[in-house]
Amino acid sequence: MSARKLPQQVIPLVIIFAAALAALIIARKILVPKTFGDLGHYRAAAVDEIAAQPIAFAGSKACLDCHEDIDQVKSQSKHRGLSCEVCHGDAAKHVEAPDEVKPIKPIGRGYCPLCHGYNPARPTGFPQINPDLHNPGRACMSCHNAHNPMLPHAPEECAACHRQIASQKTVSHHATLTCVTCHTVPDGHLTTPNIVLAEKPKTKELCGKCHAQGADSPAEIPRIDLATHGGRYVCWDCHYPHFPEAAR
Ligand code: HEC
Ligand code: HEC
Ligand code: HEC
Ligand code: HEC
Ligand code: HEC
Ligand code: HEC
Ligand code: HEC
Ligand code: HEC
Known part of the structure; x- marks a missing residue:
């Protein structure tokens, strides 16, 4: 195939390609800093420059x-x-x-x-x-x-460490319930909470004390049938105990 038979758009393409290649080579010479790549994919001189900066922290x-x-x-x-x-x-x-x-x-x-x-x-x-x-x-x-x-003395309120839960409860239907209504808290939890844990409720009977049909609790508390309501799930699978809402 002779050069004459090349499609005419090839020549401009070759020129553009050559120009781009030349620009790249020049750009590399101008833009890539000296000592780049001497020791690896970084500017070797940077090591000495950083080491020469005054030390601010003593350790x-x-x-x-x-x-x-x-x-x-x-x-x-x-x-x-x-x-x-x-x-x-x-x-x-x-x-x-x-x-x-x-x-x-x-x-x-x-x-x-x-x-x-x-x-x-x-x-x-x-x-x-x-x-x-x-x-x-x-x-x-x-x-x-x-x-x-x-601490000058052990915190008196759970809120000192459980601020978020306490604030949520304050604006919920459970606002009047104290934390220890549902949690048993050994004294040690207030000073060494990571070692002495507070207990979390384990069964739905706890909620039933107030919410079961016929429970001995104030009449305005809404009732559910403890045997059937919620099926086989525990209550807190559906109601967040610190902000319980009757989910729709
Ligand atoms: C060579 C001894 C020396 C070393 C090492 C040293 N200090 Fe001091 N530091 C002093 C002396 C002396 C004073 C002044 C004591 C005074 O005024 O009663 C002082 C005072 C201070 C003060 C009080 C400043 C004030 O306005 O009252 C602080 C804070 C302090 N040092 C922190 C540090 C820290 C942090 C380090 C480690 C990075 C450190 N020091 C290392 C000797 C030292
Ligand atoms: C949680 C922040 C904090 C850390 C960590 C800390 N300091 Fe302090 N330091 C302070 C504060 C705040 C004061 C001022 C106390 C005052 O005026 O009552 C102070 C005061 C000082 C003083 C002045 C003397 C005194 O007892 O008031 C020295 C000296 C000092 N610190 C050294 C150190 C050293 C050495 C360390 C590390 C072993 C250190 N500090 C760690 C916050 C800190
Ligand atoms: C850089 C973060 C940091 C700074 C700044 C700081 N603390 Fe602390 N503080 C901590 C950590 C971490 C703990 C340990 C938390 C834990 O045990 O779970 C702690 C614990 C505490 C405790 C609880 C002690 C206890 O017995 O339970 C108090 C109170 C406290 N800091 C007060 C201060 C005061 C006052 C200052 C200012 C001088 C201060 N902190 C600055 C990180 C910090
Ligand atoms: C008048 C004394 C006083 C002052 C001032 C004070 N605290 Fe306290 N702080 C206490 C007491 C007492 C507790 C124990 C909890 C309670 O009873 O509220 C406490 C508890 C804490 C706790 C919670 C510790 C925990 O385990 O939950 C932190 C954090 C704390 N203080 C940091 C601070 C910081 C930061 C400041 C300054 C902005 C400050 N305190 C000012 C007395 C004080
Ligand atoms: C001094 C801080 C502090 C105080 C005060 C405190 N707690 Fe805690 N509490 C913690 C910490 C920290 C954890 C996380 C412990 C862990 O998971 O290792 C925790 C965990 C818990 C848990 C979860 C236990 C679990 O098995 O996951 C409950 C429930 C709890 N606290 C209830 C309370 C109640 C109720 C009070 C008030 C009577 C209270 N706490 C007071 C710090 C505190
Ligand atoms: C109506 C009963 C009830 C009250 C009141 C209550 N809790 Fe709980 N709390 C629960 C139940 C149930 C769980 C277990 C939730 C779970 O496992 O998903 C729990 C879990 C927790 C946990 C573990 C972390 C989490 O968010 O699940 C902490 C911490 C906790 N409660 C602290 C508190 C504090 C602090 C208060 C008081 C401000 C409080 N609780 C009041 C029933 C209650
Ligand atoms: C000590 C009694 C008591 C216990 C225990 C108790 N509750 Fe409640 N509950 C209440 C009261 C009081 C209300 C608010 C009634 C009202 O709004 O007048 C309430 C309201 C509710 C509501 C209704 C919210 C709404 O949108 O109407 C739900 C859901 C609920 N509780 C779930 C639970 C769950 C789940 C538990 C167990 C983790 C539990 N409760 C344990 C006293 C209790
Ligand atoms: C599978 C999810 C689920 C479980 C588990 C569940 N509930 Fe409910 N609960 C709901 C839904 C949805 C509603 C709102 C619709 C309704 O009234 O049946 C509701 C409503 C309620 C109400 C408000 C009733 C009223 O008349 O306003 C109370 C109180 C309640 N639940 C307590 C509990 C208690 C206590 C338990 C644990 C024995 C529990 N729930 C377990 C989903 C659940």
Whole structure:
């Protein structure tokens, strides 16, 4: 096949293709930084550049030389998992010149709620408070020690740790029921909740105490036939006990 018989649109295509190829080669030369690919799929010079940056954080071990007393307190407390510089900010300069540079001390009421402000996305039981309602107007540290935030006394209300459930119940048909109507709670649960568990109801007879036909409970409580209503399922497969609604 001679060149003459090539379809005429091939020539412009070849030109475009060649131009694109040339542009790509030039772009690679201009745009791809030097030392890229020398050691792998990254810019080799970046390693030295990052290493040359000033060090801002000293790491918790660096604090031990001079503040071992505080580390002792913290390591026995619920805050043992937190690094010093989480709260005190970058402190490498302070380690070098302790008398000249002082790290920050987060004493305002805004700081601790970053972790402890009520947020339904946090795991159940994580200590949470509503900063607007929890002892407003006073510094957190007037009651809690930041290095050992153990509670001044055991919480009196389940809501201290189960805020979301408590708030839901408040606006539900079960608002007047206390938590211990349905849950047996050993004292230890209030101080070591992960070790001493509260009990959850196991059978529908609990609900029947108030809702069964003929149950000895106030007349305005709606009744169901405990033997048939809901079939073989337990009540809380269909009604959330902390916000029960007669599902439609
Ligand atoms: C070489 C010793 C030394 C090291 C290491 C050191 N500090 Fe200090 N730190 C001091 C001295 C000295 C003071 C001043 C004590 C005083 O004023 O009573 C101080 C004070 C502080 C204060 C109080 C500042 C203030 O305004 O009252 C904080 C917070 C602090 N250090 C945190 C840290 C943290 C966090 C680390 C680890 C990253 C650390 N320090 C490492 C010696 C050290
Ligand atoms: C949960 C946040 C938090 C963590 C973690 C934390 N601190 Fe503090 N620290 C504070 C607060 C808040 C203050 C101010 C307390 C006050 O003024 O009552 C403080 C005060 C200090 C002081 C001043 C002296 C004093 O006792 O008031 C030093 C020194 C200090 N912290 C060092 C450390 C060291 C070292 C660590 C790590 C072992 C650490 N902190 C971990 C929040 C924290
Ligand atoms: C970086 C996140 C973080 C910050 C900031 C923080 N905490 Fe905590 N706090 C925790 C963790 C994690 C626990 C342990 C939770 C657990 O045991 O389930 C805890 C536990 C607590 C407890 C419960 C102690 C107990 O005995 O049950 C209190 C009270 C507390 N913190 C107060 C504070 C105060 C006051 C501050 C501000 C100085 C603060 N926290 C800052 C993460 C944080
Ligand atoms: C100091 C915080 C705290 C207090 C106060 C508290 N709880 Fe809990 N509770 C927890 C934590 C944390 C868990 C999660 C334990 C786990 O799953 O390991 C939990 C779990 C539970 C469970 C589920 C147990 C299970 O088997 O899943 C029930 C029910 C419960 N709490 C009821 C209550 C009631 C009722 C009160 C008030 C009388 C109360 N709690 C007070 C922290 C607390
Ligand atoms: C007037 C003293 C006081 C002040 C101020 C105070 N608290 Fe408390 N806090 C308590 C007491 C007492 C409890 C025990 C639960 C209860 O009775 O409410 C508690 C409970 C908590 C809990 C719940 C612990 C758990 O296991 O559920 C957290 C978290 C907490 N406080 C953080 C804070 C933070 C953050 C601030 C500052 C914004 C603060 N507190 C200010 C006295 C105080
Ligand atoms: C009407 C009875 C009833 C009342 C009142 C009640 N609960 Fe429950 N609760 C239950 C039942 C039933 C379950 C089991 C639900 C399941 O397994 O799906 C449960 C489960 C829980 C759980 C496990 C987590 C979850 O959401 O399933 C916690 C925590 C809990 N209750 C805390 C509380 C607290 C705190 C209160 C008071 C504010 C309270 N309950 C009031 C019946 C009740
Ligand atoms: C101590 C008594 C008591 C117990 C135990 C009890 N309830 Fe109730 N229940 C009530 C009261 C009071 C009402 C509200 C009646 C009213 O609205 O006047 C109610 C209302 C309800 C409603 C009706 C909501 C509506 O939309 O009308 C449902 C559904 C319900 N409860 C389910 C349950 C389930 C499921 C259990 C077991 C986990 C349970 N209850 C345990 C007292 C109880
Ligand atoms: C399979 C799902 C299911 C189960 C399991 C179930 N329910 Fe219901 N329940 C419903 C539905 C749907 C309604 C609303 C329609 C109706 O009245 O039958 C309702 C209504 C109710 C009412 C309101 C009746 C009224 O007259 O307003 C109460 C109280 C109630 N249920 C309690 C219970 C109790 C207690 C149990 C456990 C013995 C239970 N339910 C188990 C689905 C269920």
